[in-house]
Amino acid sequence: MIARSDVLPLIRAALREDAAAHDITSRATIPASRRIRARIIAKASGILAGGPIAVWTFQAADPTLRCRLQAKEGARLAKGQTILTVEGKARSIFAAERTALNVLGHLSGIATLTRAFVDRVNGTQAKILDTRKTLPGLRALEKHAVRAGGGQSHRASLADALLIKTNHLRTATHDTRHKTHDLQSLVQNVKKRYPHQPIEIEVVDLREFDSAFATRPDIILLDNWSNSHIRLAVLRRNTSCVMGHGSWVALEVSGGVTLQNVRAIAATGVDRISIGRLTHSAPSLDLSLQVVYCGITPIMKR
Numbered sequence: 001m002i003a004r005s006d007v008l009p010l011i012r013a014a015l016r017e018d019a020a021a022h023d024i025t026s027r028a029t030i031p032a033s034r035r036i037r038a039r040i041i042a043k044a045s046g047i048l049a050g051g052p053i054a055v056w057t058f059q060a061a062d063p064t065l066r067c068r069l070q071a072k073e074g075a076r077l078a079k080g081q082t083i084l085t086v087e088g089k090a091r092s093i094f095a096a097e098r099t100a101l102n103v104l105g106h107l108s109g110i111a112t113l114t115r116a117f118v119d120r121v122n123g124t125q126a127k128i129l130d131t132r133k134t135l136p137g138l139r140a141l142e143k144h145a146v147r148a149g150g151g152q153s154h155r156a157s158l159a160d161a162l163l164i165k166t167n168h169l170r171t172a173t174h175d176t177r178h179k180t181h182d183l184q185s186l187v188q189n190v191k192k193r194y195p196h197q198p199i200e201i202e203v204v205d206l207r208e209f210d211s212a213f214a215t216r217p218d219i220i221l222l223d224n225w226s227n228s229h230i231r232l233a234v235l236r237r238n239t240s241c242v243m244g245h246g247s248w249v250a251l252e253v254s255g256g257v258t259l260q261n262v263r264a265i266a267a268t269g270v271d272r273i274s275i276g277r278l279t280h281s282a283p284s285l286d287l288s289l290q291v292v293y294c295g296i297t298p299i300m301k302r
Helices: 004-017 023-027 051-061 092-120 139-148 166-172 178-193 204-213 227-242 262-266
Strands: 035-042 065-067 083-089 127-129 162-166 199-203 219-223 250-256 272-273 286-294
Touching: 004 051, 004 092, 004 139, 004 219, 004 262, 023 127, 051 065, 051 083, 051 092, 083 127, 092 127, 092 139, 092 178, 092 250, 092 286, 139 262, 162 178, 166 199, 166 227, 178 204, 204 227, 219 227, 227 250, 227 262, 262 272
Parallel strands: 127 272, 162 199, 199 219, 219 250, 250 272
Antiparallel strands: 035 083, 035 286, 065 083
16 A cells, blocks of 8 residues: 555645635625535546545645545445545545545546456456556556556556666667667676566567577567567467476566457466556546535534
8 A cells, every 4th residue: 555654745835836825706695604514426437546645635735624534445346336535624625526536536536447448358367457558647546546446556666676678789889779688688688687677678570589488588569569479478388387397487468458359368368468558548437526414513423
């Protein structure tokens, strides 16, 4: 789970951006003493992510607000289901409303899309992973949402793992088509320099696959491959493993993965499917805040 201390700077910046402390509409229409109870509901079915962050958002706007989560992270939400209730000063609740809904809707949308992909590959060995295609400053939150949806996280940053992509290979070898001996030398040097870091190599065709496989990295990334070529790569990997030729190498697929084709990709026998759209294209889950009680006395007990 995301630590509150890590999220508070982002929450406070978002509240400042929305001028939450200067809500002129609420000041002009609502008495300062007016207290309400409100609830956030799901206006569509989905998967919850970001519930605690919504609570922290209300409390950052006003520490006296009392919040109660009604669903756990990763829970399936039905249309109309209450996610969170909040009680306290009406002005404070309305000041934080949009920021809380934006964060909760965005993260729940990511979790919902992730769960759809995870469900599609159910029964195969393939795992669904995110990528680094995240909004600046929101990576930790968005990757948390992927995990809430049943997916797994790829490397969190450039310092988290070694992913040697095509441009790295071509630049390092000073050639537009790297050669087997150049790649072997490169990987050997990488293993010596970072002996405890996993190594992944991106390849664009079977010739490059054979070159990469000979170096025995931890993972080989098949970027934008056809299913027929993916199956050939899986066959070559599996055959080598059965014959005892070296350690196991996991195979990952990326590029052009959709809900329509992910099942067929998983059926090829790959281990990992990384999908950028989990974070960069997930539609926000439709949510709403509704006032359910107005008064001047506390409602919830501490």
